Amino acid sequence: MHIKHHPVLGKRLSETVTFYFQDQPYTAYRGQTVAAALMANGIKKLGLSRKLLQPRGLFCARGRCCSCYMTVNGEDHVRTCLIKVEEGMKVYPNLEDPEVTNDGHGD
Amino acid sequence: MAMETDVLIIGAGPAGLAAAFELASRGLEVTLVDESAAAGGQLVQQTQLIRSLPAPFQPMRGFALAEALTKRLAALPVRYLLGHRMIGLYRDGSVGVADEANVFPLKARKIVVATGAAENAVPFPKWTLPGIITIGAAQTLINRDFVRPGKHAVIVGSSDFAVDVALQLADVGVNIKAVVERQSALLARDAEKVAQLKQSGIPTYVNAAVKEARGKGEVAEIDIQLSERVITEHVDLVCLDGGRSPVLEACYQLGCSFGYQQELGGWLPQYNKRLQTDREDVFLAGNAAGISTQGVVLATGMIAGVSVCEALRVIGGEEAERLRSALWKELEVLETTLFPEVWQARLRHMDNFGNPLLKEQFIS
Ligand code: FES
Numbered sequence: 186m187h188i189k190h191h192p193v194l195g196k197r198l199s200e201t202v203t204f205y206f207q208d209q210p211y212t213a214y215r216g217q218t219v220a221a222a223l224m225a226n227g228i229k230k231l232g233l234s235r236k237l238l239q240p241r242g243l244f245c246a247r248g249r250c251c252s253c254y255m256t257v258n259g260e261d262h263v264r265t266c267l268i269k270v271e272e273g274m275k276v277y278p279n280l281e282d283p284e285v286t287n288d289g290h291g292d
Numbered sequence: 293m294a295m296e297t298d299v300l301i302i303g304a305g306p307a308g309l310a311a312a313f314e315l316a317s318r319g320l321e322v323t324l325v326d327e328s329a330a331a332g333g334q335l336v337q338q339t340q341l342i343r344s345l346p347a348p349f350q351p352m353r354g355f356a357l358a359e360a361l362t363k364r365l366a367a368l369p370v371r372y373l374l375g376h377r378m379i380g381l382y383r384d385g386s387v388g389v390a391d392e393a394n395v396f397p398l399k400a401r402k403i404v405v406a407t408g409a410a411e412n413a414v415p416f417p418k419w420t421l422p423g424i425i426t427i428g429a430a431q432t433l434i435n436r437d438f439v440r441p442g443k444h445a446v447i448v449g450s451s452d453f454a455v456d457v458a459l460q461l462a463d464v465g466v467n468i469k470a471v472v473e474r475q476s477a478l479l480a481r482d483a484e485k486v487a488q489l490k491q492s493g494i495p496t497y498v499n500a501a502v503k504e505a506r507g508k509g510e511v512a513e514i515d516i517q518l519s520e521r522v523i524t525e526h527v528d529l530v531c532l533d534g535g536r537s538p539v540l541e542a543c544y545q546l547g548c549s550f551g552y553q554q555e556l557g558g559w560l561p562q563y564n565k566r567l568q569t570d571r572e573d574v575f576l577a578g579n580a581a582g583i584s585t586q587g588v589v590l591a592t593g594m595i596a597g598v599s600v601c602e603a604l605r606v607i608g609g610e611e612a613e614r615l616r617s618a619l620w621k622e623l624e625v626l627e628t629t630l631f632p633e634v635w636q637a638r639l640r641h642m643d644n645f646g647n648p649l650l651k652e653q654f655i656s
Contacts (some may be wrong), residue, residue, distance in 0.1 A: 188438040192463045193339040193353075199510045214438070221437030229422035232572050240509045242422025246429035247334075248327050249410045249539075252420075266429075267327065 187214060187225045219265035219276055220246070220253045231255055231265065232279035248258040254279045294386050297323035297371065297407050299600055300400035302378050302387075302542050305333020307578025307593035308406035309361040314597025316368035318606045323398065325373045325389055332358030333408055334428065335586070337435035340456045344437060344587040345631060346594065346622045354586070355435075362453050376588040378542050404598045405542045406593060408558065409579035414448050414535035417504035419532070423511035426535040431457045434464050442529025446514055447471045448502055449533025457487045457531065457626055462492055469525045470518055471496045481630055505530060538580045549648030555637035556582030562648045563640070565616065566599035567592060570648070575600055584627060591623040 190196055198214040205211070206223060213222030219241040220231065229242045233255050244252040248267045256277040257263040265276070299315050301308045301636045304326035316322045323615065330336055338354020345351065352360070373389060378387040386397035411426040413419060423442060425433075433441045437515065445466050447458045450473040462468050473479065476499050480486050489496065503515040503522060511530055516523050537557045543550075548561040548569040560582055561569050567576050577596040595616055602612035627635040 186440045188434060188440055188464050191435070191438060194355075194435065194438075217437045217439065221439045223431055224433065224441055225437075227438040231422070232507065234420070239420060240422050241420065242510065243425060243429060243433075244413075244420075245411060245426050246432040247410075267329070 192236050202270055202272045204270050204272070204276060207274045207278070208275075212228075213270045215269070218246075219255065219257060219263075219268055219270050219274070221266070222270040222275070223265070230278070233281070235281075294397040294399045294401045295323070295389075297321055298326065298400070298404045298604065299323070299404060300387060300398060300408055301404045301577075303333070303406035303578070303580070304328070304331040304372065304374065305406060305408050305578060306357070306361060307408070307589045308404065309334070309358075309365065309599070310590045310593030311404050311406060311575075311577050312365055312370055312598040313361070313368070314594055315600060316370050317421065318601050319369070320601065320604060320606060321369045321371070322597075323371045323373060323400070325356045325376050325378060325387075325398075327377045329375055331362050331372060331374065337432045338352055339435050339460060342583065342586045344626050345627065346587055346591045348621070349587075349590065357529060357586070361462075370598070376600045378545070381545055390515060392651070402575065402603060403546065404575045404577055404596050404600060405546070405561075405569075405580050406577040406596075407539040407542050407580045409536035409583055410539050411508055411532075411536050414502070414532040414534040416502045418506060418511075419502075419503055421507050421511040422509065423507070423528055424505060424530040427454050427457050427531045430461060430529070430531045434460060440464055440466060442527070443467060443471055444524055444525075444527045445529035445531060446502075446516070446527050447533065449473065449535075450475075450480055451533050451535070452480045452482050452485065454531070454533035454642075455480040455482070455489050458494065459485065459488060459492070461531075461640075462494070466529065468492075468494045469527060470494070470516065472500045473498045474501050474503060475499075502530075512645055534581050537580065538583065540580070543569070543574075543576075543580070546571055547652060548574060549652070550650040551641055551644050553582065553637040553641045554639060555631075555634045556584075559650075560641070562645050564645045565620070566602075567596040568599055568603075570645070570651075573603075581635070581642065584634055585630060587626040588623055591619055591626060595623070 193234045200215040211226045229241045246266045253266045298320040304324040335354040335358035379390045386399045433439045503517045506513045543561040575596040577593040
């Protein structure tokens with residue numbers, strides 16, 4: 186659930202954005218991260234673990250645990266607790282090992 | 293062409309920002325690298341009042357302190373690389389910085405590592421279920437993202453931080469069903485906050501631990517082992533307060549030596565009174581130099597800043613020594629007030645400077 190009136194910080198959410206999770210539209214507010222916006226919409230399961238395929242969701246909310254990896258606008262393995270939700274964003278759960286892109290820049 | 297800077301500060305939290313002020317206000321050009329979209333580190337979502345701060349700071353709420361720290365840098369030679377992180381070192385010593393899409397070298401005369409701390413998990417069966425998050429994550433969701441992460445919660449752990457966040461969660465309408473503490477008493481040292489917690493009617497269980505969590509796809513129930521019985525709470529949120537450990541990858545990559553101090557969060561880079569590591573151009577600040585309170589974190593940032601100014605000959609040795617010893621005195625007062633054992637561990641750690649447990653372990 187979105188916190189419209191925060192007891193200390195007041196009203197901070199104003200501009201809504203529509204984003205898509207598994208092709209379904211959801212409403213979020215500008216400034217929220219993708220993982221937080223999903224949680225506000227009651228979606229906690231963001232993907233499956235790589236080996237045992239167990240459900241995974243946001244854990245640390247600060248980019249450390251990598252438990253919130255998702256596919257965002259076609260890019261795999263995005264830490265959704267660090268990036269902000271944007272209008273029209275397309276988000277999918279990470280259900281298996283993402284392919285590692287290799288465009289020849291690595292050693 | 294490599295980006296160049298006098299001082300690279302890795303981490304734009306309170307320690308990094310405090311160091312940046314010491315450096316930039318004396319004319320040095322500073323570059324701050326941070327993964328987050330905003331400067332201020334964990335302060336950004338802290339609505340609790342932070343009381344003991346070094347001079348010249350007054351008690352204020354965390355987010356206001358973050359604003360104050362960034363505001364005084366506004367007119368100074370400070371470059372922010374937000375949404376960026378250090379990912380390695382080039383052969384010539386330049387730091388590799390990535391913005392997720394591109395990597396580029398950044399050449400600095402000195403480096404301050406102010407990477408902060410990460411929260412530890414509290415393992416029990418099924419602790420990885422969605423809906424089970426760190427206490428810091430809960431605070432981030434309510435105060436940074438303005439999202440209520442659940443309706444019915446159990447808090448596992450009872451540090452000052454956990455009690456603060458439990459009260460903040462209750463304030464935004466989360467029903468806190470219990471605070472569970474493994475030890476025989478609550479760990480929070482702020483008596484006022486503990487009284488507030490008790491007044492709010494939130495049950496607190498000591499000598500208690502989580503037996504297991506259950507749920508299909510997300511947490512739905514949690515079993516709590518009390519001394520004589522097990523109780524089951526129906527929850528959609530569990531917040532884990534497992535303490536914090538210094539974030540050290542940057543120090544591994546830079547080749548610093550390491551020691552171990554339980555009270556400071558475990559493994560941490562060796563440093564001396566200058567907060568200088570045995571890699572002479574690398575300095576430390578904040579929780580990366582040992583887990584402590586916000587006031588101490590700021591003081592270490594100031595000490596590291598002064599030491600780098602001395603190393604770059606912006607201030608003389610005598611002046612640096614005078615500033616540093618005043619800051620260390622202040623740090624001692626701040627740290628011994630609440631956590632005397634942490635201060636003792638810090639002194640032991642500095643005594644071990646020439647005697648690291650791990651040296652050049654991480655260089656491949
Ligand atoms: S929740 Fe831990 S990295 Fe995103």
